[in-house]
Amino acid sequence: MSKTAYVRTKPHLNIGTMGHVDHGKTTLTAAITKVLAERGAGTFVPFDRIDRAPEEAARGITINIAHVEYETDTRHYAHVDMPGHADYVKNMVTGAAQLDGAILVVSALDGIMPQTSEHVLLARQVGVDHIVVALNKADAADDGEDTVLTDLVELEVRELLTAHGYGGDSVPVVRVSGLRALEGDPRWTASIEALLDAVDTYVPMPERYLDAPFLLSVENVLTITGRGTVVTGAVERGVIRVGDRVEVLGADVETVVTGLETFGKPMAEAQAGDNVALLLRGVARDTVRRGHVVAAPGSVVPSRRFTAQVYVLSAKEGGRTTPVSSGYRPQFYIRTADVVGDVDLGEAAVARPGDRVTMTVELGREVPLEPGLGFAIREGGRTVGAGTVTAVR
Ligand SMILES: Nc1nc2c(ncn2[C@@H]2O[C@H](COP(=O)(O)OP(=O)(O)OP(=O)(O)O)[C@@H](O)[C@H]2O)c(=O)[nH]1
Numbered sequence: 001m002s003k004t005a006y007v008r009t010k011p012h013l014n015i016g017t018m019g020h021v022d023h024g025k026t027t028l029t030a031a032i033t034k035v036l037a038e039r040g041a042g043t044f045v046p047f048d049r050i051d052r053a054p055e056e057a058a059r060g061i062t063i064n065i066a067h068v069e070y071e072t073d074t075r076h077y078a079h080v081d082m083p084g085h086a087d088y089v090k091n092m093v094t095g096a097a098q099l100d101g102a103i104l105v106v107s108a109l110d111g112i113m114p115q116t117s118e119h120v121l122l123a124r125q126v127g128v129d130h131i132v133v134a135l136n137k138a139d140a141a142d143d144g145e146d147t148v149l150t151d152l153v154e155l156e157v158r159e160l161l162t163a164h165g166y167g168g169d170s171v172p173v174v175r176v177s178g179l180r181a182l183e184g185d186p187r188w189t190a191s192i193e194a195l196l197d198a199v200d201t202y203v204p205m206p207e208r209y210l211d212a213p214f215l216l217s218v219e220n221v222l223t224i225t226g227r228g229t230v231v232t233g234a235v236e237r238g239v240i241r242v243g244d245r246v247e248v249l250g251a252d253v254e255t256v257v258t259g260l261e262t263f264g265k266p267m268a269e270a271q272a273g274d275n276v277a278l279l280l281r282g283v284a285r286d287t288v289r290r291g292h293v294v295a296a297p298g299s300v301v302p303s304r305r306f307t308a309q310v311y312v313l314s315a316k317e318g319g320r321t322t323p324v325s326s327g328y329r330p331q332f333y334i335r336t337a338d339v340v341g342d343v344d345l346g347e348a349a350v351a352r353p354g355d356r357v358t359m360t361v362e363l364g365r366e367v368p369l370e371p372g373l374g375f376a377i378r379e380g381g382r383t384v385g386a387g388t389v390t391a392v393r
């Protein structure tokens with residue numbers, strides 16, 4: 001079996017759709033691949049191939065993050081379609097951690113809903129610097145030439161983005177219909193073209209740290225029968241080649257990368273920003289888990305204790321209604337890891353919803369940490385805080 005190798009002809013970026021449940025993220029993702037496939041740049045991925053886990057098909061919602069790839073005239077994109085449902089925000093957090101830009105999908109019929117705001121807040125926290133808005137369902141929002149309702153939703157979205165430091169006045173807001181574009185209606189396929197142009201021009205090519213030692217946070221682990229254990233994720237920094245030695249932090253094994261693929265295409269070398277699958281020599285499937293980190297041997301020292309600047313979400317933002325104090329033990333979502341941690345608030349002693357505080361955290365296990373790293377704090381299935389590491393102890 002020989003597969004066509006991946007050829008890097010254009011800059012590669014990671015983007016994704018986020019937003020409230022049922023606002024049309026998956027439909028829009030399918031529509032984007034359809035419009036580009038008709039341009040001759042990629043393969044159409046129908047809705048039911050994006051939402052493909054059996055539980056998803058049954059419930060009709062996106063649970064796991066789905067990846068698709070496509071190309072515009074100037075760029076190659078890996079696109080993650082993130083879940084909108086509140087229970088699955090944790091997947092959204094780890095998906096967003098690797099995004100260079102995001103398409104915020106807002107239904108023009110419904111306007112801003114709880115996960116619209118939550119996703120914008122989390123995106124800011126995990127370092128997504130550029131958002132383009134797709135005001136979806138524009139086909140159904142207004143009658144005829146009257147766009148009063150959609151105009152109001154647009155204003156509301158711009159305000160929300162400004163409130164989270166995104167410069168809402170300059171963010172592109174494109175009125176689209178994923179559904180009508182999928183059906184081939186030329187007015188609405190044009191709206192998808194306009195959205196893609198906005199992404200191409202508004203989301204800048206990020207700086208890639210190619211000279212740094214290799215690091216990838218494991219998003220998924222799979223077994224390829226007869227070949228071994230494969231881990232997937234986005235390369236955070238550095239370069240990796242077939243034959244390179246790596247260590248898996250968390251599993252405490254050192255091994256060799258014996259295969260490298262991106263979207264099913266073999267590659268000899270992957271670099272920061274690429275979405276890849278790494279075949280690891282002689283590693284048992286159950287020793288590696290999501291949240292482990294694959295890195296150049298000896299290049300990172302994992303730790304447990306850190307100091308952070310944290311924003312405690314207000315009740316209105318879906319956070320707690322009561323303050324937290326030292327001894328609080330929520331879950332910390334760091335890169336793709338999900339680890340329990342003990343909070344020490346020092347002299348402040350308590351933090352109320354809506355407060356910005358400094359805290360020291362003692363994690364339940366060691367993970368690679370560094371100043372500037374963003375994370376989310378969750379408890380009982382909801383996000384209660386978002387922070388940035390300021391010092392590692
Ligand atoms: N009228 C209209 N309906 C749409 C449009 N886009 C999506 N829908 C409908 O809205 C519903 C939800 O669409 P999805 O694409 O599954 O929404 P989602 O945001 O991916 O939902 P989750 O992944 O569960 O958060 C479906 O019934 C779609 O057919 C659109 O542009 N116009």
Ligand SMILES: [Mg+2]
Binds near residue numbers: 025061062082083084
């Ligand atoms: Mg979906």
